[in-house]
Amino acid sequence: MKFLSDKTLEHLREAAEVPDLAGTRYRLLERVARGGMGVVYVAEDEKLQRRVALKVLDVPGEDGELAQRLIREALVLARLEHPGIVPVHDVGTLADGRVFYTMKLVQGQRLDQYIDSIASILDRLRIFLRICDAVAFAHAHGVLHRDLKPANIMVGSFGEVLVMDWGLAKLLRQEVRPSDQAADPEATIFEKPAQARNSNAGIALPSGTTGYGTVMGTPGYMSPEQARGDIEHLDARSDIFSLGALLCFLLTTDSNASDAAVGGQRLDKALKAICSKATAPSPGDRYPTLPELAQDVSRYLDGLPVQAHRESFIERLTRFYRRYRFFILLIGAYLLMRVLILVFMRR
Amino acid sequence: MALDFAAAEEELGNTVMDPAKIPSAESLEEFFEKEWLRSLFSLAVEELRQFCVARGRERTCRLFEPYDLDDHENISYAQLAKEYAMTVNDVTNALAWARREFRRIALERLRELCGSEEEFQREARAAFGSKAI
Numbered sequence: 511m512k513f514l515s516d517k518t519l520e521h522l523r524e525a526a527e528v529p530d531l532a533g534t535r536y537r538l539l540e541r542v543a544r545g546g547m548g549v550v551y552v553a554e555d556e557k558l559q560r561r562v563a564l565k566v567l568d569v570p571g572e573d574g575e576l577a578q579r580l581i582r583e584a585l586v587l588a589r590l591e592h593p594g595i596v597p598v599h600d601v602g603t604l605a606d607g608r609v610f611y612t613m614k615l616v617q618g619q620r621l622d623q624y625i626d627s628i629a630s631i632l633d634r635l636r637i638f639l640r641i642c643d644a645v646a647f648a649h650a651h652g653v654l655h656r657d658l659k660p661a662n663i664m665v666g667s668f669g670e671v672l673v674m675d676w677g678l679a680k681l682l683r684q685e686v687r688p689s690d691q692a693a694d695p696e697a698t699i700f701e702k703p704a705q706a707r708n709s710n711a712g713i714a715l716p717s718g719t720t721g722y723g724t725v726m727g728t729p730g731y732m733s734p735e736q737a738r739g740d741i742e743h744l745d746a747r748s749d750i751f752s753l754g755a756l757l758c759f760l761l762t763t764d765s766n767a768s769d770a771a772v773g774g775q776r777l778d779k780a781l782k783a784i785c786s787k788a789t790a791p792s793p794g795d796r797y798p799t800l801p802e803l804a805q806d807v808s809r810y811l812d813g814l815p816v817q818a819h820r821e822s823f824i825e826r827l828t829r830f831y832r833r834y835r836f837f838i839l840l841i842g843a844y845l846l847m848r849v850l851i852l853v854f855m856r857r
Numbered sequence: 858m859a860l861d862f863a864a865a866e867e868e869l870g871n872t873v874m875d876p877a878k879i880p881s882a883e884s885l886e887e888f889f890e891k892e893w894l895r896s897l898f899s900l901a902v903e904e905l906r907q908f909c910v911a912r913g914r915e916r917t918c919r920l921f922e923p924y925d926l927d928d929h930e931n932i933s934y935a936q937l938a939k940e941y942a943m944t945v946n947d948v949t950n951a952l953a954w955a956r957r958e959f960r961r962i963a964l965e966r967l968r969e970l971c972g973s974e975e976e977f978q979r980e981a982r983a984a985f986g987s988k989a990i
Contacts, residue, residue: 511899516891518926522898525925526960527985530953569981570964576978606957 529566530606547576547677562612570607577609584611586653586679594644596672617667622660625763634760640671642804649746649800654680658752659731660759731755734791747793754788780810783819901963921955
């Protein structure tokens with residue numbers, strides 16, 4: 511038997527990892543990233559002549575837990591058609607037995623890398639609102655992300671913000687039909703379905719029943735109840751916690767930013783309060799729904815009082831000044847001019 | 858039988874041990890994992906060789922060995938194509954076939970060794986899930 515050196519072992523490992531795309535419409539171009547379940551490659555769709563991202567599992571088989579999770583991720587993505595959620599194109603099994611799916615190839619940077627180029631705190635908040643928009647859409651369709659963190663947010667080359675990596679997503683109830691949504695605008699009350707079904711293909715959507723005590727997520731961004739493995743009681747407020755942590759990251763990550771507020775030293779009390787409320791240890795103390803968190807951030811951006819913080823008279827005056835600074839300065843300048851004219855005329 | 862404990866203690870005391878040379882539990886584990894993988898891959902390579910012979914694809918095996926098993930860094934598909942009077946495309950296809958079969962065989966052997974599907978999935982990820990990039 512031939513002795514295999516360490517170098518050969520590593521080479522064989524890498525060579526065998528390359529997915530076998532024989533019989534598919536895809537041609538492998540390069541490996542770009544490794545996720546929790548498998549590897550993401552750039553591939554070319556030879557029929558449509560476009561580049562796609564191809565996510566493939568490490569291990570073969572469609573029945574394993576990971577395969578079920580990957581299929582569920584693809585099906586969840588397929589039902590979430592939103593500009594802030596990466597669209598899935600195809601799902602299937604390769605000749606070597608590994609499950610894969612293809613999705614839109616996003617050219618851009620992860621938020622944790624992109625943040626250095628966002629100088630203004632207001633721009634960071636606008637990005638945050640776009641993330642909230644995508645996640646709120648998912649919540650309205652009964653899907654929890656459960657792994658929201660800067661590394662799972664992509665900012666595209668045209669400034670588009672996309673929420674990625676739905677591998678840990680939890681399906682809480684059947685998809686809400688538009689008519690249901692209209693009837694229930696606060697559609698973040700989740701019920702766990704016995705088994706959801708993909709209405710298009712008739713494929714049973716794996717319910718992804720993560721058992722009690724199973725801890726999945728990212729420390730620092732995971733809600734306390736998720737960290738405890740209290741899977742049964744997770745609801746939208748768990749994602750709200752993660753978004754609160756993400757907001758703190760956006761507001762406190764120091765960079766080359768010129769804005770003095772970025773870095774946390776002079777962070778506005780209202781913003782601090784929003785972060786604190788979103789990341790409260792007890793779900794009951796957090797924003798009950800994601801739209802309410804987004805609304806508070808929007809109100810801050812519009813110079814309005816926020817729900818999370820009761821402001822003092824001085825703070826109210828400061829906010830009033832900030833909001834109407836232009837008019838206040840204009841009136842001030844006008845009054846000053848009038849005074850100067852009066853003084854000049856009396857002489 | 859007389860046992861000279863005092864002399865033995867003295868001898869032990871004079872032995873200078875380099876703490877760096879004491880293998881940690883982690884390094885032992887890594888060593889074991891690597892040797893286990895080496896043994897699995899060696900078995901798979903041997904079986905692939907037999908499979909190639911049975912299928913009349915000895916030439917594929919001869920391409921696979923220098924390119925994927927020997928530590929030749931500078932060997933190229935073009936060189937192999939020239940050496941075996943084949944097109945580069947044929948070399949590419951032959952190597953892709955060999956790697957696919959190698960992976961299949963290795964996974965089959967791994968499945969036989971594992972007690973459950975869960976264990977197999979875990980071990981397969983450890984064997985074929987290369988390091989994060």
